[in-house]
């Protein structure tokens with residue numbers, strides 16, 4: 001069953017209310033129960049599928065394709081299988097986690113796992129829709145949206161096309177204002193997500209189950225695959241919030257918004273230099289953090305942890321995290337010396353911060 005999460009973090013679970021909110025921006029959501037035969041279930045539960053297995057699973061939902069061909073003129077379909085061991089998965093998903101449109105409808109029927117669509121409402125606010133097995137969704141052409149995967153990165157969805165050329169994303173440049181809220185949501189929903197996509201370890205509704213259930217299968221128990229990837233790629237991970245949310249723009253987003261901010265070539269060069277310095281340092285520190293976390297995990301996994309080793313590693317990790325935070329915050333500090341106040345105003349607006357607290361740094365230049 002789908003669920004809407006608003007920008008303020010509130011969830012809507014009533015199906016009528018969800019459909020009404022989606023319909024207001026032209027999105028259709030229907031419940032098409034996933035096939036229930038033992039073989040279909042077996043295929044839906046597998047992590048990866050061969051081409052033959054994909055074709056076999058698609059056969060179980062032929063009736064849906066026939067309906068779409070007859071009623072809407074759909075021509076082709078395929079089955080997309082997302083799982084955590086796909087090489088280059090973060091890069092693949094990064095194509096769709098920015099706000100974009102398509103020239104054709106985006107039509108998906110979720111057979112297994114979970115995914116998150118993000119939408120821009122008529123008033124410019126954003127919200128997310130959690131889709132799970134049995135959800136059929138039609139996002140109309142030109143609707144601003146994005147898509148993310150969270151928790152265990154598994155999802156099986158049928159994609160229907162009238163023309164596959166219509167699948168090309170056109171990025172609108174509007175930033176995702178909901179991303180931080182979505183991370184909170186991830187933590188809130190982790191239990192539910194893992195129950196859906198990870199190997200079964202008991203009843204998903206057993207109240208005494210730990211919210212960490214399923215995480216014991218991670219390579220490094222204390223870090224999700226996404227956190228490991230974020231550290232290794234030098235991503236922000238919220239380390240710069242004290243600056244970002246107090247009118248100190250970050251170089252990465254400034255470069256992303258260089259056109260609407262009307263950066264001069266000198267500003268662009270300076271911003272790129274700030275970004276490169278930050279990114280290079282963040283990658284080095286992030287990799288060291290992951291290495292230390294792996295060492296800590298190995299100690300406990302091998303039942304060889306002792307107090308001295310654990311104290312040493314936790315202190316090292318804390319020191320590295322402090323350095324990483326400083327690297328990110330310093331880059332934001334450096335950015336205010338590059339940008340004009342009007343550009344910072346524009347950044348605030350484009351990043352969706354105008355309605356919140358803006359901090360006390362509006363007249364620095």
Ligand SMILES: [Fe+2]
Nearest residue numbers: 096102106169
């Ligand atoms: Fe899309």
